[in-house]
Amino acid sequence: MITADFAIVPVGTQDTECKEYVKNAVQEIKKSGLTYQLTGMSTQIEAETLEELYSAITKAQEVVFKAGTDRVYTVIKVDDRRDMDNRTLDAKVKTVEDILE
Template structure:
C-alpha cells in the first residue's frame, strides 16, 4: 500500500479562496476510485501501485487546469513501504497506541 500527501495549488486565480479548485481536484480523485482523506492543508491518498497513485495525481492536477487555472503547483510526499502493508489508518493507530 502506498500512501501520499497531495497538495495542489492553483496560481493566478481571481480571488484568494481556493476551495472551488480543491473541490474540482477532489471530484477528479472520486472518479478514480482511489481512497483519499481531505484535510485543511492537503489530501492524503492511498494506492495499491505506483502507477495507480501517479495516474490519480495526474487526473487531479489536470482537473485544476480544466477548471480555469493558468498555472498549477502540485506537491507530493510519498511513503511506499514494501515490507508490509500499512494503511493510513494503521499508521495513525500505531502512534495513538504509544501516546501516554
C-alpha cells in the same frame, strides 16, 4: 501499500479562494476509487501501485487547469513501504495513537 500526501495549488487566479479548485480535484480523486482522506491543508491517498497514484493525481491536477488557471503548483510526498503489509493511512495513525499516553 503506497500512501501519499499531496496539495495542488492554482497559481495566478483572480481570487485567493481555492475551494472550487479543491472541490474539482477531490471529485477527481473520488472518481479514481482510491481511498483518500481530505485534511485542512492537503489530501492523503492510498494506492497499490505508483501508476495508480500518479494517474489519480495527474487527473486531479488536470481538472484544476480546466477550472480556469494557467499554472498549478503541486507538492507530493510519497511513502512506498514494502516491508509490511496493509500500512494504510488509518493503520499509521493507529500505531501512533496506541503509543500515546
